Amino acid sequence: MDKIELKNLLFLARISAKENEYPEIIKKLENTFELIDEMQDLDLSDLEPLNNPLELSNVTRIDKDKNRNDKKKFLDNSPESDEDYFNVPKIIE
Amino acid sequence: MNFKQQRDNFRAKKISAVEAVEESLRKIKDDQLNIFINHFEQEALSNARHIDNNFDDFIAKPLSGVPIAHKDIFCTEGLPTTCGSKMLENFIPPYDSTVVKNCLDAGSIMVAKTNMDEFAMGSSNETSYFGAVSNPWNHDLVPGGSSGGAAACVSANLTTISTGTDTGGSIRQPAALCGITGLKPTYGLVSRWGMIAFCSSMDQAGPFSRDAFGCAALLDAMASYDEKDSTSTKRQDTNFEESLSKNFGSLKVGVIKNIQELDISEDVINAYETSKTVLSGLGHKLVEVDFSELSSGICSYYVIAPAECSSNLSRFDGVKYGYRSKGEKDIANLYMNTRSDGFGDEVKKRILIGTHVLSAGFYDAYYLQAQKVRRMIKLKFENFFKDVDLIFMPTTLDQAFEKNRKSDDPNRMYKEDLLTIPANLAGLPAISFPNGFKNNLPIAGQLIGKYFAEDLLLNTTNKIQEVTDWHKMTP
C-alpha cells in the first residue's frame, strides 16, 4: 500500500492522520493484509458467498404507522441544534 | 454464591431485591478492577423496591430479584451507553434495547454497565476509552474481551449474572480467561435491537454466569423473537432452565483430531484431555473430527468483521448524537476531527481495513472470497453434524495473558480467536465452561452445537458441572 492509497482510504473513512504517521499506519494495515491474504490460496470458485448465516428470507412489515413524534428528544440529544433542525457548519455545494 | 442460590433467596424471601442490590452496589463501588463504566444506584434501588412491592408478580420470573450488569453495548433508555468509546461517552439513548427490556421484565435489576473493548473490537478489554479491565484472578492480566468487564463482574462475584456479546468469541473467550460460563446463542436467537452494531451478521448477545444454570435462566429471559430485527428467529418454545433436567441420553461428541498440530498450550491441552474423560464417563461417545480446514476462518473473519464495522460506524459523524469535535468551521473537518478524536486506534484500524476490503478492485478478492470461506465453514459444520451431536474443543489457545503484551507477531491476538471464530461465521451456538486450573488461572472447554441446540449445550455443560468443581472456583 502506498501513501496515495492510504490517503484515499482515510478520506473514504473520514479519518485524519498526519503524513508522518502514514508509514506506521501502512505497516499495521499490511500486517493484517498478510494475515487475511492466506485465504487467497483456497479455490472456492464453486461456492456461493454466505451473507446471513441462517439464510433467512422474506421478513417484511405491514405498512402501518406508529405515529411517534420525538422531535424534541432527538434535537435536545444532539451536539448542536435549534428548535427545529440539527445544525452543522455551512455546507458549500 | 451462584445465581440459583441468589434467586432462591429472593423467592424464599430470605433476601429482598433491595438488599441484593445494595450488596451488589457496595462491591461495585469498591471495584478496583475497572469493571464498570457507570453504575445506577438510584434507578436500581427504585427498581428493586418495585419488585419487592410486587413480589407475587415477580416470584416466578426467571431472574426474579437478581441484580444484573449489562455490557455497555446495550442501549438503556435515559441512562448512558458508551460502548467503551469516547464517541458515545455522554450518549443517552432514547430507547431500550430488547435484551435490557427482556431482562427487566424477567425480574432482574440492572445495577451497572460493564466496561468493554471499544465498539466490541478486541480480545483483552484494553482498547476501552475508559481504561483496561483487570482479570480478577490476577490483576496484571487481562480478563479477555470484548466483554471483559461483564466476565470479570461475575468472576469477582459482583453480580451472579451479566450480559455480553460475542462476534468472534467475545463472550466465550473472557468466560474462559475469567473462569466462568458464557454462551453464544445461535445467530438470531437473541434480538439485536438496541445492541450497538459491530459486525451485524455475527453479533449475538448472550449470558454469563458461574454455571450452566445461571446461563440457562438468563438466556430464557434474553431470547425472544423480535419483529424489529429482520435477522431475528423464532424461539421454538424451548425453556432452557427446564431443559437442564432433561435426559438427552448418550451423545456423539466430536473431538479434535491432531490437537497437537494447533498452537494450543500444554496446560489447555491437558485440561481438554481430562474433559474428554469426563464426557466419556457421562456416557458420551467421542468421535474424532478434523478441524484443520476451519483455520481459514480467521482470514474470513478479519475481512467480514472490519467490512461490516466500517459501514456500521459511519453513522458516528457528530451530526445527530454523540461526540462532536468543537469549533469546526466546515463540514469536512467536522467529520474528520470528530471521527479521529472520537475513535481509538484499534477501531480506526479496523475501519480502514474494512474500507479497503470493500473498495472497488478489492471487493472480489477480499470480501467475496471471505464470504465463500464462510460458506465453506458452514458446510464443514453441516458435515460434522451428520456424524456428531456436539463438537468439543478448547475455547482459547492459552490462559489469561499480561496487559500490554508485546509480541513478535503483530497478528497474534487475532490468531488467538482461532477456536471461537468458526461458530460465529456459521452462526452456531457455543458455550464455554471452566474445565481446568493451572498457574492459579482458569482454563476452559467449549461445546459447539447445531442451530438452536442451546438446550443441549446447557444440559451437557450442566451434567459436566454436576461431576466437576471447576466452575465453583472463585478468585
Next chain:
Amino acid sequence: MAQNDTLIKGWQPVIGLEVHVQLMTNTKLFSPAKNQFGEDANTLVDLIDLGLPGVLPVLNEGAMKQGIKFGLATNAKIAETMIFDRKNYFYPDLPKGYQITQLHYPIVRDGVVEVNGKKIRIHQAHLEEDAGKSMHDKYDDKSVIDLNRSGVPLLEIVSEPDIRSASEAVNYLKKIHQIITYLDISDGNMSQGSMRCDANVSIMKPEDKEFGTRAEIKNINSFKFVEKAINFEIKRQIKILEANGTVEQETRLYDSIKDETRSMRTKEFANDYRYFPCPDLVPTNITEELIESVKENMDELPEEKQDRFMNSYNLNEYDAGVICADKETANFFEKVVENADVQLAAKWIIGDLNALLNKHDMDLQESKIDAENFSELIQKITDNTISGKIAKEVLEEMWNTGAKVSEVIDSKGMQQISDAGELENIIEIILNENTDQVNAYKSGKDKLFGFFVGQVMKATQGKANPGLVNELLKKKLS
C-alpha cells in the same frame, strides 16, 4: 441507433433518464414513521430514520408491492429474489452514513414503455431510501438538517439510453408520470419533489458505433425544465465537440434561472461507494402468488381503461384517449355517465370542461366541479330542460361558484321553452311582424330561415328549444 428527425447540426443526441419516484405508502421504507409531505421539520422521524446506534431496518411490504405494480405496468421482469445493498458515503442528511438501495438484484428489470408509438426500454427499477434535507439559507455560518424525508421509499426508474431528443424525454417522463399516478404508486409531483429526474446526455455522430461520453444533469424539477436542460446540454456538447474538445464525464447542475448546466464542484477523490449486501436485511423471494395478488388488486392501466371505455361506452379511440389521459378525468367521466348520456358527456368533458381547466391552469380536483353536479348538467341538456347554449352559461356559473345545476337554472330562469303551444304563439307573432321576410323566404330566399330562428331566440332570451323551433317554423313556413 440514429433517428434522422432528431439530429441536431448533424449530431445524434442520446439520452437516458433516471427518475426517482417517492412511493405513496403509509410508512417509510424501513421504518414505521409516517410517509407524508409538508409536515414541520423533524416531526416524522423514527429512531431508525435518525440512524441511532443499535437500530435496525425492517422492509415495508407496501413499498415492495408498489414496485411490483410498476413492474407489471411496464411488462418488466419482477425479481425472483431481491436483495438490498448498502451504498456508503458521507453527507449530513444521510444519518447512517450509507443509503440502503438495490444494486445487483433490483425488484424490477427490463421493462418497456411506449411513447408515441416508440418503445423506450427500462433498464431497471429499484427500491431505495430517500435522504433527509439539508438547507443553507437559515444561517450565515451553519446549515440545517431536516430528517423528515430520511427513509422515505423511492423507486428509482432507470431507462436505457433509448431517448433521442429533449421532447421525447419529456414525453417519456409524462408517460412514467401517467403510469405512477394511474396506479397510485406516487403522486408524481415534480415541484414537491415526489418525482425527480436526472438526465444522462451525450451526443454522437450517426455513423459512430459507440455512444459519446455522457454528462449527468441534476436539479431538474419540472417537465418544462427537463426539455430546457437537455437542449442546453446538447448544444453545449455540440459546441465542445465541434471545437475538437472532449466532453467530460461529470455531474452538472441545471440552473433554471440562467437556463444553463454547471459543473458541480469536483471532489478531490472519486467516491467509491463500496456496495455490499446489507447484513441487517435478508433477501426477499417474490413468489408468483404475491405477484398475482398485486395484479388482482391493481387498478387498470391507462391503455386498459381506454380499451374498456371504447368497448363498454362505445367511445371512439380519440375521445377515449383524451378522457383516459389522466386517471382523475377517467374516474370523473365514469361517475358522470352513471346517470347521463355517454356521448354528450364525453363531448362536454373534452370540449367545454377541458377548456375551462386549461384556461385557469387547474386540475379537476382543484376546481369546484364535481361529478354528480356535472352529470346533472348533461342530463338537463338531454331532457331538454336547457339548451346547449344555455348549458354553457350554467357551466360557467358552476365553475365560479360551485352552485348546483338545478339552483342555477331556477334562479336564473333558464329553463328551455319546449312547450309547442307557447312556441307556436311566439312564432306566429314573429312571422306576423316580419311579413316581408316571410314573403322573401317563400319566394326562394332560404337563408332567411336562420333569421326567423334568431328572432325566436331573441324573443325567448335564447331559451327556446332549438330543435322544436326548427320543426315548428318549417311547418309554419311551408
